[in-house]
Amino acid sequence: MIEIKQLTKSFKKNRIIDQLSTTFSKTGVSVIVGTNGSGKTTLLNMMTNLLEADRGDILIDTLSPGSKAYKSKFFYLPSDFYLPGYMTGKEYVQFVLSRYETSEYEKAPILIELLDLADGQHKTIESYSFGMKKKIQIVAALAANTEYIIADEIFGGLDFDTSLLVQELFAAVGVTKKIIIVSHERNTIDRFPDDVRLMRHGSLVHFEGSPEELTQVIKQEEVLREKLAIVQKHFMSSEVLL
Structure with missing residues (x-):
């Protein structure tokens, strides 16, 4: 279990995370969604x-950040x-898997085939498209077999x-492991509606409504609301406004 207690983070005078507690x-x-x-x-x-x-x-299975045991608990898929x-x-993939004692090397070829990387696996990564780089990271993440996968805008x-396929992979792995995804993709929220968290005002709260209701809540966030007002003023026709 991941436990977060009274977490706070500021950059200069801008408080980004404000006494956030969740599990x-x-x-x-x-x-996790948010503007x-x-x-x-x-x-x-x-x-x-x-x-x-x-x-x-922050505790992962009672372990504190910084230790090797803590780092071995998760695989992080950052957005950049x-x-x-x-x-x-x-x-x-072989190099990454060598860093994790939990790795299931036999899963890598299966995942490579599933994600259409069978030919690309023998090419250098510098020749990869952005999507191929995402795919090879997903192969490593799933084959590393860690207890937690944390992914930022992975789709x-x-x-x-491919997004649908990866969602199904995550759903299958999620039966025995934990996957935390930051995503703005509507189909991701539709596929995993059971635990949607809304990040706002430095806190993280469970959202119990429908995806449509979530969209409306996010539209009311201050920055987006102001931009939508500009769209309405300058780009919507008078017929639509009527």
Whole structure:
């Protein structure tokens, strides 16, 4: 279980995370949504020990950030990642899996085939498209077999059918492991409606309504509301407004 207690993070005078407390169970898929700048990535970076909190605690199965045991609990799929361009896809996966004692090497070829990387695995990553880079990261994440997978906008850059396939993979893995996804994709929320969390005002709260209701709530966030007002003023015809 992941326990977050009174977590706070500020950048200069701007408080991004404000005494956030929440828990995540050991299984299932949780989806975090929120407007740009609401603190979603900041929260994930603190959970994965890439960023230090100003105050508060994060525990993964009672372990504190910084230890090897803590880091071995999760695989992080960030939205902006660096991959070694000189490695082939297969070499990269093998290298990553060598860093995790939990790795299931036999799953990698199956995932590579599923994600249409059979030919691309022998090419250097520098030749990969953005979508292929996402796919090879997903292969490594699932084959590493960690107890938790934390993913930030993982579906961006994937075509529609691949997104659906990865969702099904996450659903299958989520039966025995925990997957936390930051996503703005409507189909992701539709696929995993059981635990949707809304990031707003520095806090993370469960959202119990429908995807349509969630869309309306997000539209009322201050920054987006102001932009939508500009759209209505300058781009909507008078006939639509009537």
